[in-house]
Amino acid sequence: MLTVRAPATSANLGSGFDVFGVALGTPADVVRVERAPETRISITGAGSQYIPEDPKQNTVGAVADALDAPAHIKIDKGVRPSSGLGSSAASAAAAAVALNALYDRGLSREELVPIAAEGEALVSGEAHADNVAPSLLGGFTVVTDDDVTQVDAQIPVVACLPEQSVSTRDARGVVPDSATLEDVVDTVGNASTLTVGMTRNDPELVGRGMNDAIVTPRRTALIDGYDDVREAALEAGATGVTVSGAGPGILAVCHQQDQREIAGAMVDAFEDIGIDCRAYQTHVGEGARLYRD
Numbered sequence: 001m002l003t004v005r006a007p008a009t010s011a012n013l014g015s016g017f018d019v020f021g022v023a024l025g026t027p028a029d030v031v032r033v034e035r036a037p038e039t040r041i042s043i044t045g046a047g048s049q050y051i052p053e054d055p056k057q058n059t060v061g062a063v064a065d066a067l068d069a070p071a072h073i074k075i076d077k078g079v080r081p082s083s084g085l086g087s088s089a090a091s092a093a094a095a096a097v098a099l100n101a102l103y104d105r106g107l108s109r110e111e112l113v114p115i116a117a118e119g120e121a122l123v124s125g126e127a128h129a130d131n132v133a134p135s136l137l138g139g140f141t142v143v144t145d146d147d148v149t150q151v152d153a154q155i156p157v158v159a160c161l162p163e164q165s166v167s168t169r170d171a172r173g174v175v176p177d178s179a180t181l182e183d184v185v186d187t188v189g190n191a192s193t194l195t196v197g198m199t200r201n202d203p204e205l206v207g208r209g210m211n212d213a214i215v216t217p218r219r220t221a222l223i224d225g226y227d228d229v230r231e232a233a234l235e236a237g238a239t240g241v242t243v244s245g246a247g248p249g250i251l252a253v254c255h256q257q258d259q260r261e262i263a264g265a266m267v268d269a270f271e272d273i274g275i276d277c278r279a280y281q282t283h284v285g286e287g288a289r290l291y292r293d
């Protein structure tokens with residue numbers, strides 16, 4: 001039996017749609033695997049009642065298929081599905097690391113990225129790798145069609161998860177087909193600023209580089225209370241706030257000393273409109289970790 005803990009992630013960071021992602025210190029999924037003639041899945045934990053155990057519909061089943069590695073797979077969900085915190089990706093990344101080791105496939109973490117992304121294709125319609133890459137590699141990742149670049153960053157964040165669900169598949173449906181040159185130029189500038197901020201561990205630059213006028217405005221409309229929560233977080237000292245992944249999670253970047261106040265402000269702002277939420281006071285963290293029992 002092998003066990004892997006794979007972290008939640010926050011994709012896009014505003015200006016890096018389908019490109020940027022960060023691993024979060026908490027929450028995480030824990031996946032246990034043992035060899036079996038055919039794949040069987042059992043699920044416990046956060047939101048497990050909404051996740052299919054059929055391997056043809058579960059991200060870990062797609063990974064087992066891609067690695068030709070049938071197994072009994074037990075998933076303990078720390079990351080609620082349809083969260084914007086890479087729930088489906090955390091399971092897929094954990095399964096990729098676990099099954100790669102269980103069957104001695106010898107693939108590197110980078111080589112596991114497209115395999116874990118097969119799970120994302122299953123649930124969201126496209127094999128976007130911006131959640132599985134940071135869950136596998138940790139830190140801040142930049143994915144392109146055929147490559148992934150990673151940097152270890154130490155940035156404090158608050159990931160606020162309201163009691164609402166937004167499916168990534170639905171949220172991809174509102175993404176515009178085209179953008180003006182002016183918006184593209186702005187976005188390139190912001191994305192570049194954010195990347196420099198990650199390499200310098202500078203929350204000011206990262207926060208400033210999160211603005212995006214192309215995808216994010218379409219998605220905020222799907223999240224009840226988004227504008228109020230964003231405003232509250234900025235007033236409490238956040239250096240930048242945006243939709244986490246496809247939502248409804250909201251990500252605030254900050255300095256360590258402001259983290260607690262920002263988390264409280266975001267929770268209060270959601271509560272003011274009658275929505276419960278959980279705020280993870282965490283940081284950009286490590287990737288999937290393998291334990292041999």
Ligand SMILES: Nc1ncnc2c1ncn2[C@@H]1O[C@H](COP(=O)(O)OP(=O)(O)O)[C@@H](O)[C@H]1O
Nearest residue numbers: 051058059081082083084086087088091123168
């Ligand atoms: N192992 C898994 N973990 C979480 N969700 C899964 C898993 N396998 C399949 N799903 C399905 O994926 C969808 C959630 O994924 P998605 O919409 O991308 O949200 P998230 O942002 O939380 O990853 C749900 O329909 C869920 O049933």
Ligand SMILES: N[C@@H](CCOP(=O)(O)O)C(=O)O
Nearest residue numbers: 011018084085086168245246
């Ligand atoms: N780039 C994807 C990221 C989806 O992240 P998730 O955590 O909501 O699954 C997108 O924006 O569609």
